[in-house]
Amino acid sequence: MNDSTDQTAEAAGKKSWWGRLAGGLKRTSSVLGTSIDNLINNKQPLDPAKLDEIEEVLIRTDLGIEAAARVTDAIAKGRFREHPTAEDVKAIIAGEVAAVLEPVAKPLVIAGAKPFVILVVGVNGSGKTTTIGKLVSKLSAEGRKVVLGAGDTFRAAAIDQLKIWGQRTGAKVVAREQGADSAGLAFDAISVGKADGADVVIVDTAGRLQNRTELMDELEKMVRVVKKVDATAPHAVLLVLDATVGQNALSQVEVFGKIAGVTGLVMTKLDGTARGGILVALAQKFGLPIHFIGVGEGIDDLSPFSPKDFGRALAGLE
Numbered sequence: 001m002n003d004s005t006d007q008t009a010e011a012a013g014k015k016s017w018w019g020r021l022a023g024g025l026k027r028t029s030s031v032l033g034t035s036i037d038n039l040i041n042n043k044q045p046l047d048p049a050k051l052d053e054i055e056e057v058l059i060r061t062d063l064g065i066e067a068a069a070r071v072t073d074a075i076a077k078g079r080f081r082e083h084p085t086a087e088d089v090k091a092i093i094a095g096e097v098a099a100v101l102e103p104v105a106k107p108l109v110i111a112g113a114k115p116f117v118i119l120v121v122g123v124n125g126s127g128k129t130t131t132i133g134k135l136v137s138k139l140s141a142e143g144r145k146v147v148l149g150a151g152d153t154f155r156a157a158a159i160d161q162l163k164i165w166g167q168r169t170g171a172k173v174v175a176r177e178q179g180a181d182s183a184g185l186a187f188d189a190i191s192v193g194k195a196d197g198a199d200v201v202i203v204d205t206a207g208r209l210q211n212r213t214e215l216m217d218e219l220e221k222m223v224r225v226v227k228k229v230d231a232t233a234p235h236a237v238l239l240v241l242d243a244t245v246g247q248n249a250l251s252q253v254e255v256f257g258k259i260a261g262v263t264g265l266v267m268t269k270l271d272g273t274a275r276g277g278i279l280v281a282l283a284q285k286f287g288l289p290i291h292f293i294g295v296g297e298g299i300d301d302l303s304p305f306s307p308k309d310f311g312r313a314l315a316g317l318e
Contacts, residue, residue, distance in 0.1 A: 017303060022313045024295025028061050028276030029316035033090065040086040051076055054089070061274065061314075062246045063097075064281030071096040087317070094311035100280050101307035106289040108236065108264060110139075115147065115193035115201045117226065117233035119186075121219065121260050122240035123252060124207030127268035127294065129158050131240050132202055133165035134294075134302040139200055140169040147196060149189025149203035150175035151182045151222065162204055172196065182206060182218065183225040190229040203234075216259050223260055238291065240266045241282075244273040253286055266302070268294035276314055 022029075035057040039050050051072055058068035074096050075089055110116045118135075122128045129152065136146050148171050152158035156178040166173035174189040186203045193201035203226070205219060226233050239262045241249045256262050265288050270276050283290065292302045293310075312318075 018309055020295050021305070021309055024271035025276045025313040027274040029314055031274045032057060032061055032314070033316035036089050037086045040084060040089055046075070046084055058277065061277035062281055063277030064284055067100055067280045067284045090315040090317055094315040094317055097280055097314055098307040098311035100283050101310060104283045104287060104290045105305055105307045106291065107304045108291040110200060113232060113235050115190065115198045116235050117190055117230060118200065118202045118236045118238060119205065119223070119226065119234040119260065120202060120238050120240060121205050121256050122207060126207065126240045126242040128207060128240045129161045129204060131266050131268060131294070131302060132162065132204055136165055136169050136171050136202060140171060144199040145197065146171040147189060147193040147198040147201045148173045149186055149201060151185050151204045152206045153178060153180045153182045153185060154206040158204065183222045186222050187225050187229055190226060190233065216255065220259050237261055237263050238266050240268060243267055243270045243275060243278055246275040246278055249278050249282060250285060253282060253288065262288065264289040264291045266292045271295045
C-alpha cells in the first residue's frame, strides 16, 4: 500500500517536473521546432543546403558550433536520410543532446567533510541568492543543519534576502553590515558552522562582472581565507549562470574557474530564453558537472535533471 502510494507520488512528481521543463524550454523548442518543420519535407531528401540550415538553427539556439556540427552529422548519417520527417530529425537532435549532457548531469553530493562548505559565485542578476535559498530549502528538508554566510556585503538587499531565507528554513545566518569585509564574513560563517556542528555552510558572494579585476581579486582572497579555517574548503564552488546571457556564459565559466576553482554549475532562467542550447555548449566545452537547472521561480524549480528529458524538451518532443 505504502509502496504503491510512494510510486504514485514519484510518478506525479516526475510528470510535474517534465511539465515545468517542457514549458520552460518552450521558447527554445519553438524556435527549433518551427525551423525544422519549415525545412523538412518528407517527399524530398535532405540535401547539403538543408543540413547547413539545420546547423545554423542549432547554433542560433546557442548549442555551440561543436555540438551543432555533431548533431548535424548524426542527422546526415541517420537512417531517415532519404525521406525524413520533422519528428525523425527532432528525435536525432534529442538523442545527441542527451548524449552530450549525460556525462555532466550529476547531483551535488554532500559528503566527506563536516561542515561541507559551498561557495556560490556568479555575476549580478544571475539568480545567485535565490538559488541559495532554494538549495538551503532542499537541504533543510533532508534534515541537514545549514549555516548561511551573507558574503555579498556590497548589497544590503542581498543580506536581507539571505536573512529571510534563513527565517523560512530555520538556517542560522551569519551577517555583517553592508560594506564589511566579505572574506572575514566567510571566515566567521565557517567558524560558526564548525562550532554549531552544522552539516553544510553556504557562503554567498558579491555579484561580479568577470572583467572587473579588483572584484575578482577580492573573490580570490575569499577563497584563500576560507582555506585558513579548513584547508580542504571550499568543498564545492557553484557558479550560477543565467541562461539568457547565451554565449557570454562560456567566458564566465572560464574566468570564475581560474579565480575560484569552480566545481559545478547551476543554470537558471532557462524558461526566459530561446537560447536553451547554451547548456549543451557548456557541457561540450568544459565537461563540468551541471548540478541543477532552473525553469521557474518556485522552490521545486531548481532540480537535478535527466539528459534524456532535457533533450526531448529542447527538441519539442512530447
